[in-house]
Amino acid sequence: MSSELIHRTQTRESSHRTSYSPPASSTPQKSINRIGYMLRDRLPFLLVGVALATLFFHVLPSRSILATARDSPLETQLTLPTRRVLMEGPIEKKGRAPVGVKGRKPKRILVTGGAGFVGSHLVDRLMERGDSVIVVDNFFTGRKENVLHHMGNPNFELIRHDVVEPILLEVDQIYHLACPASPVHYKFNPVKTIISFIVHDGLDCLKLESLIPMWFLEHKTNVVGTLNMLGLAKRVGARFLLTSTSEVYGDPLQHPQSETYWGNVNPIGVRSCYDEGKRTAETLAMDYHRGAGIEVRIARIFNTYGPRMCIDDGRVVSNFVAQALRKEPLTVYGDGKQTRSFQYVSDLVEGLMRLMEGDHVGPFNLGNPGEFTMLELAQVVQETIDPNAKIEFRPNTEDDPHKRKPDISKAKELLGWQPSVSLRDGLPLMVSDFRQRLFADAKLNAGKSVA
Numbered sequence: 001m002s003s004e005l006i007h008r009t010q011t012r013e014s015s016h017r018t019s020y021s022p023p024a025s026s027t028p029q030k031s032i033n034r035i036g037y038m039l040r041d042r043l044p045f046l047l048v049g050v051a052l053a054t055l056f057f058h059v060l061p062s063r064s065i066l067a068t069a070r071d072s073p074l075e076t077q078l079t080l081p082t083r084r085v086l087m088e089g090p091i092e093k094k095g096r097a098p099v100g101v102k103g104r105k106p107k108r109i110l111v112t113g114g115a116g117f118v119g120s121h122l123v124d125r126l127m128e129r130g131d132s133v134i135v136v137d138n139f140f141t142g143r144k145e146n147v148l149h150h151m152g153n154p155n156f157e158l159i160r161h162d163v164v165e166p167i168l169l170e171v172d173q174i175y176h177l178a179c180p181a182s183p184v185h186y187k188f189n190p191v192k193t194i195i196s197f198i199v200h201d202g203l204d205c206l207k208l209e210s211l212i213p214m215w216f217l218e219h220k221t222n223v224v225g226t227l228n229m230l231g232l233a234k235r236v237g238a239r240f241l242l243t244s245t246s247e248v249y250g251d252p253l254q255h256p257q258s259e260t261y262w263g264n265v266n267p268i269g270v271r272s273c274y275d276e277g278k279r280t281a282e283t284l285a286m287d288y289h290r291g292a293g294i295e296v297r298i299a300r301i302f303n304t305y306g307p308r309m310c311i312d313d314g315r316v317v318s319n320f321v322a323q324a325l326r327k328e329p330l331t332v333y334g335d336g337k338q339t340r341s342f343q344y345v346s347d348l349v350e351g352l353m354r355l356m357e358g359d360h361v362g363p364f365n366l367g368n369p370g371e372f373t374m375l376e377l378a379q380v381v382q383e384t385i386d387p388n389a390k391i392e393f394r395p396n397t398e399d400d401p402h403k404r405k406p407d408i409s410k411a412k413e414l415l416g417w418q419p420s421v422s423l424r425d426g427l428p429l430m431v432s433d434f435r436q437r438l439f440a441d442a443k444l445n446a447g448k449s450v451a
């Protein structure tokens with residue numbers, strides 16, 4: 001059997017050899033044989049070859065772009081493993097005007113912490129403007145519900161990711177908001193250096209669960225997270241905006257606070273993980289700007305309120321509103337004479353966008369200069385929600401600043417920005433959102449029992 005096979009192969013080979021190597025004096029009959037041979041034996045191979053070549057040249061360009069990006073020396077700068085996500089939605093198309101904005105090219109924008117309170121409002125505005133937005137959030141204090149209305153829009157992507165890990169995204173701008181921002185996070189036992197791990201709990205954003213060193217998380221997000229996002233900005237040539245805070249002024253000795261004031265921060269207090277974390281983040285941003293030529297923008301945000309704030313997160317406006325709606329007494333810490341200024345979220349978002357699009361690095365104070373004592377705020381909440389709401393005094397918290405009021409002349413002059421929503425106009429908008437979130441479940445259950 002095997003010898004027969006060998007024999008047949010040898011026969012075929014010798015016949016092929018004859019056809020391939022015709023003698024110099026070939027006859028017409030031999031030419032006809034050759035054409036017949038070509039059509040019969042070689043045509044299928046030719047067709048397969050053409051098909052393979054078409055496939056190869058069609059796929060090659062995209063593969064070679066990826067290979068170039070992978071081999072880039074910039075990529076090798078990161079020592080940590082990098083999560084790579086390629087934009088699925090439409091990317092910037094040269095010459096195409098965005099929806100609603102004539103002549104402006106849409107941008108690819110990363111919003112870290114975009115599922116949070118401020119971030120989700122910012123995302124709404126960017127999407128409205130016609131940009132492509134990627135939200136990176138680990139849902140530590142943010143909620144998917146805040147951006148749910150953008151799901152399915154090809155210009156929107158939501159990525160669950162912790163910014164303390166590197167990530168590679170091709171974007172033009174980075175708004176860096178990811179950071180646990182409420183006081184609940186930095187009220188911890190300084191001796192044991194442990195406090196609760198906070199998870200999303202459906203209605204309330206925060207739930208105290210397992211024990212981890214909170215100062216570590218807070219600091220790690222501010223420092224390592226900011227470092228990662230600055231590294232990304234450097235790598236892809238994006239402009240970077242840091243959302244810093246009025247807390248960098250600590251318990252201020254200057255009033256109102258202007259950007260030239262260096263602050264009065266307790267470096268070893270219970271709030272210092274947040275305050276010093278943000279101060280370090282500002283330092284890193286400026287170092288990347290000076291040292292690596294990164295385009296950075298720094299916003300120092302003063303107390304902001306509005307719909308989608310976490311309920312029960314320990315911030316004074318959300319505390320008062322939730323308490324009044326639940327018919328609980330409003331808790332005032334200390335004598336209630338400490339002052340704060342309260343900015344409505346849409347004003348802040350306008351300021352952040354102007355800062356990002358403008359030519360100035362900052363830092364810029366973004367806040368409402370209208371100054372209220374805690375007792376005055378409690379009265380506005382009473383007027384808006386329940387005139388009979390009681391006020392309960394509690395001992396003040398450690399390192400609570402006595403006064404806070406932004407000097408916004410720099411933002412007025414260089415960004416042409418100033419807040420336009422007063423506390424009395426903004427508060428009812430927040431109240432209806434809180435009322436809906438607090439009582440939606442109760443109504444739903446009542447409806448079910450009636451049915």
Ligand SMILES: NC(=O)c1ccc[n+]([C@@H]2O[C@H](COP(=O)([O-])OP(=O)(O)OC[C@H]3O[C@@H](n4cnc5c(N)ncnc54)[C@H](O)[C@@H]3O)[C@@H](O)[C@H]2O)c1
Nearest residue numbers: 113116117118138139140141142162163178179181301304
């Ligand atoms: N709201 C204010 O009054 C105020 C005042 C000053 C500064 N800021 C700053 O503005 C930014 C937004 O604040 P906010 O009020 O919207 O707070 P928020 O808690 O509602 O939003 C923060 C978001 O960041 C996310 N996040 C936290 N750690 C993360 C991590 N390691 N990786 C990925 N995502 C992470 C959270 O899940 C959340 O969605 C923060 O940087 C905060 O410090 C806010």
